Amino acid sequence: MAMESEAESVNDILDRLEKLAGDESGVSVEDVKQAIGGRSYGAFLMVPALVELTPIGSIPGVPTFLATIIVISAAQLLWGREHFWLPAWIGRRSVSSSKLRKSAQKLRPVARRLDSWFHGRLQRFTTPTFIKLAAATCIGLCLTVPPLELIPFASSAPMGAIALLGLALLVRDGALMIAALAFSVAAVGVSAWLWLGQAGSSGGGNG
Numbered sequence: 574m575a576m577e578s579e580a581e582s583v584n585d586i587l588d589r590l591e592k593l594a595g596d597e598s599g600v601s602v603e604d605v606k607q608a609i610g611g612r613s614y615g616a617f618l619m620v621p622a623l624v625e626l627t628p629i630g631s632i633p634g635v636p637t638f639l640a641t642i643i644v645i646s647a648a649q650l651l652w653g654r655e656h657f658w659l660p661a662w663i664g665r666r667s668v669s670s671s672k673l674r675k676s677a678q679k680l681r682p683v684a685r686r687l688d689s690w691f692h693g694r695l696q697r698f699t700t701p702t703f704i705k706l707a708a709a710t711c712i713g714l715c716l717t718v719p720p721l722e723l724i725p726f727a728s729s730a731p732m733g734a735i736a737l738l739g740l741a742l743l744v745r746d747g748a749l750m751i752a753a754l755a756f757s758v759a760a761v762g763v764s765a766w767l768w769l770g771q772a773g774s775s776g777g778g779n780g
Contacts, residue, residue, distance in 0.1 A: 579610035583684035583740065586616055594677070596672040596683065602614045602642065603664035606657075614657060615651045618643055618711055619739025625732040627676040636728040638666070639717035643735060647715075651708040691746045700748030707738045707750065710757050717764045727767045734760040 589608040593600050609616045621639040630636055642663060648656045693753045714731035721727040737753035740746075 574671070579613040579660075580616045580743070582688045582744065583619075584681075584688050585644075587619060587684050589681060590620075591674055591675045594632040594674040598670055600670055601667040602659060604667075606664070609768050613743070614646060614708075615739045615742030615744075617646045617657060617739075619719070619736050619743060620659060622732040622736035624651055624676055626729055626736070627679055628674055629676055630728070630732070631726075634724065636722050636732070637719045639732070642769060645713045646713050647708040647711040649733055651705055651712070675704060683756060687740060689739060691744050691749045694749070695747030695751070696745055696752045699741070699745045703750055704742060707742060711735050711738055714760060717761065717768075721764055722770055724767050727764065730760040730763045730767075731757075745760040 580589060586609060590600075590605065592606045593604055605620065606617065609620065621642045624630060625636050625639045636779070642659070645659060645663070646657050658701065670686055715736050717731050718728045721731070734753060734757040741750040741753050
């Protein structure tokens, strides 16, 4: 598949994913990377996080796998790599076209709202310093995902924060960047509360 131009909006990303799902019987991670564009770090941070918020994210092991993709992408963004790279074992992983198409369709209403709300405000908060801060924050949020898989829907909080950070990078919206960083702090707090609550319940049940 030839590399396409970089995605510029959430609906643009969903258009590409739906087209990809229509052309193939199964869609690999590498196919998605090629469709979105190898320089579009914001999109490739956001897409796995959004997928986790759909029914695909309820499959055991999927949130951690998606978090792994995000960590690899965010680490390269943190290091200043111009084009991101994925290991072959990740690139070969695939999902059925029907599941990808249904997930993209479920995200359409959210995409329309996001594209209408966020577009290039306060760009002084999208400088390289803030981009690296966003990348480091995404890595930290991903580290909370594996233990949260034990609690239904708990990983949605950090993944939601990552999706907002990716969107802020995609559309270069500084106001959203600040809001997303604040939400990230709240997401960590919610994640810790859920995890400690689960641990307390387990401990109480063993007593």
